[in-house]
Amino acid sequence: MLHHYNYSTSLSHFLSYHQLDDRPSDTDHQTQNLCDELQEDDDRCRSNSSASSKSFTIAAILGLKNDNKHLGKSVHSPADLSVVNLSTGGNRNSLADCTRLQLPVHVSSAGPAPGGHYVPANPSAVGHPARHNASLLVFSGCSCIVWSSPVIPKLKSTDPEENPLDEPITSFEIALITGLPSFVAILGNLFFAKMPSAIGRKNTLLFLSCGMLLSLVIVSLARHVYVYSAALCFLFICVAGVYVALPLYLSEISEDHNRGRIVSIMGVLMPLGNLYGYLLGPIFSVPIYTMFLALPLVIQLILVALFLPESPVFLVTKNQSTAALLSLIKLRGNKNAIEIDDDLKNIENSLKDTQETLKKNGLLDLFRSRSVRRALVISLVINMTQQLSGVISILKFLGPVFNEVSENFSGNNVAILVGTVKFVSFFICSMVVEKVGRRPLLLASSLGSGISLLLIGLFFFLKHRTSILTSSITWLPILFVVIFNFMYALGVGTLSITVMNEVFPTSIKAIGSASVFTLCYLLGASQVFLFPIITENYGVHVCIWSFSFCCFLGFFSMLVLLPETKGKSFLEIEELLGK
Numbered sequence: 001m002l003h004h005y006n007y008s009t010s011l012s013h014f015l016s017y018h019q020l021d022d023r024p025s026d027t028d029h030q031t032q033n034l035c036d037e038l039q040e041d042d043d044r045c046r047s048n049s050s051a052s053s054k055s056f057t058i059a060a061i062l063g064l065k066n067d068n069k070h071l072g073k074s075v076h077s078p079a080d081l082s083v084v085n086l087s088t089g090g091n092r093n094s095l096a097d098c099t100r101l102q103l104p105v106h107v108s109s110a111g112p113a114p115g116g117h118y119v120p121a122n123p124s125a126v127g128h129p130a131r132h133n134a135s136l137l138v139f140s141g142c143s144c145i146v147w148s149s150p151v152i153p154k155l156k157s158t159d160p161e162e163n164p165l166d167e168p169i170t171s172f173e174i175a176l177i178t179g180l181p182s183f184v185a186i187l188g189n190l191f192f193a194k195m196p197s198a199i200g201r202k203n204t205l206l207f208l209s210c211g212m213l214l215s216l217v218i219v220s221l222a223r224h225v226y227v228y229s230a231a232l233c234f235l236f237i238c239v240a241g242v243y244v245a246l247p248l249y250l251s252e253i254s255e256d257h258n259r260g261r262i263v264s265i266m267g268v269l270m271p272l273g274n275l276y277g278y279l280l281g282p283i284f285s286v287p288i289y290t291m292f293l294a295l296p297l298v299i300q301l302i303l304v305a306l307f308l309p310e311s312p313v314f315l316v317t318k319n320q321s322t323a324a325l326l327s328l329i330k331l332r333g334n335k336n337a338i339e340i341d342d343d344l345k346n347i348e349n350s351l352k353d354t355q356e357t358l359k360k361n362g363l364l365d366l367f368r369s370r371s372v373r374r375a376l377v378i379s380l381v382i383n384m385t386q387q388l389s390g391v392i393s394i395l396k397f398l399g400p401v402f403n404e405v406s407e408n409f410s411g412n413n414v415a416i417l418v419g420t421v422k423f424v425s426f427f428i429c430s431m432v433v434e435k436v437g438r439r440p441l442l443l444a445s446s447l448g449s450g451i452s453l454l455l456i457g458l459f460f461f462l463k464h465r466t467s468i469l470t471s472s473i474t475w476l477p478i479l480f481v482v483i484f485n486f487m488y489a490l491g492v493g494t495l496s497i498t499v500m501n502e503v504f505p506t507s508i509k510a511i512g513s514a515s516v517f518t519l520c521y522l523l524g525a526s527q528v529f530l531f532p533i534i535t536e537n538y539g540v541h542v543c544i545w546s547f548s549f550c551c552f553l554g555f556f557s558m559l560v561l562l563p564e565t566k567g568k569s570f571l572e573i574e575e576l577l578g579k
Helices: 007-018 026-047 057-066 127-145 148-155 171-191 195-199 201-221 225-253 259-263 265-280 286-307 312-317 321-331 337-352 355-360 363-367 370-388 391-403 411-436 438-464 468-472 475-490 492-503 506-538 540-561 570-578
Strands: 083-087 099-104 117-120
Touching: 127 201, 127 225, 127 265, 127 286, 127 391, 148 171, 148 265, 148 286, 148 391, 148 411, 171 225, 171 391, 171 506, 195 201, 195 225, 195 312, 201 225, 201 286, 225 265, 225 312, 225 492, 225 506, 265 286, 265 411, 265 492, 312 321, 312 337, 321 337, 337 506, 363 370, 363 506, 370 492, 370 506, 370 540, 370 570, 391 475, 391 506, 411 438, 411 475, 411 492, 438 475, 438 492, 438 540, 475 492, 492 506, 492 570, 506 540
Parallel strands: none
Antiparallel strands: 083 099, 099 117
16 A cells, blocks of 8 residues: 655655765765755745645655666656656665655645655564664673573582682682672662663663673683672673663664563573573583673674664654654664654654653652652562562572482583573563563463472472482472473563563653662672572572562562553553553
8 A cells, every 4th residue: 555645744854864975976966956946846835735746856866866777767747657666775874775765756736746655675674683683682691690500510619620710619709709790780770870861772782792791701711709700790780781771772662562572572582591601501611601601792792883773762862853763764664654754753742741851860750750650669569579589599509509409400401491491481471472461471470480489499498307208309399490480481580671661751761770670689689699698507498488478479569550551652651650
């Protein structure tokens, strides 16, 4: 179906794009003359609705601008009522780089001639690679999170070929390289709260990639536990920044109907990153293993630098409407010009009343309206449930804990199994989230996680009491750990960031996310730091039962507080929370 839209709108957008390239050439002078002629005609159309238009000259302008032979069909009169197909390319700053233009050439004396609409050269969605390229950052971050699981057994070894340190690591030093980086990661939430709004979402992601890459190189070369700790602290600061900047970027490049699915791509890549770390850890030495973790970052850096468009929302906040429209054209590969123009207007309208707030936002803005206060409470409940479910502790200590459960099961093999199950669960969630909704998945996930943790804790309690029963059912905790990770990944692990970025208004999304992450990271870091100490003194069942209690508490809180946000625009969600 061929769409038409206002000639003046299409002309203004066209001129803004095709005047971007300021390289001098005869072609450019000819193009400018035609642009001037078209602008004069556009002015007449604005003042006199009966004036005829010269929309057909756009074809000539595009042909001259891109300097391609036989680029388009020459149109010289209103009698040519055909569609001009232009396969374009060349000038990277032009609209033609992104699209194939289909221009209905029609001149009417009754009013302004309609413009054309843009049909992408590849309707398979130009935006898809953008979000996948960006999401590789969370893949790398999650592979780093599980670094300690295969590495700690090697650092406790007395074999110098396995242990790069001079002597086996102590329990306090284990807490130093696992718990301390989690505490320091809080700084990442505070530091990166403002950076996306200051230098842009894309530049922030590039900075985070470079920081993570540098940290991993230092870890691979380190031969002392304190160097490990320092490098891992900086690494986790950057990883924390990823969870502030990346969801913000993904939510801003997505649309209302697919926002949940796009942001949940992070959830799919999280277990893949875990699995990548689990698979390589047992095979390679600590330095080589760490360098393998850095490899995806190199690829991601190249892809982001070359192909990732800036967030159109950020560009609009910086009064760069032309650049924002170019970004939308790249991201909305399945839309025509009318729809893309509408998307830009929607972004501008949604930000119109919040421009001053964007410049002055702070912590107090989280408490100034009912809708934002409710958004804060909902975000805290979901993210605290995620952190206090114990998933980080289980990921970090999965290998060492299950090495002691049974001689028949390797802790590393269990970790690989868990990583595979989590990937399947995250993938299922990303596929059904727009059909089932956020609320049912989160409720089922928190309840299922609590029940499975309760049963895992029961096994370790019996084992702690030297029960004979546990020696014959050593497979049972593995089954329950698999079930826990499946249920966790089905909602709590996948949708916490999605819902948080939906309920916070754009004006305070960065500061709101950073504040929630700061508090939740503080709680999460506390349980990671205390996990090995409590386990050694009181038994692992005490920790796991506390995780189970937090999951049940989160379930009942979400049952009361959490609305359904599926398919709703940011404005509709804000109105819903304000009631």
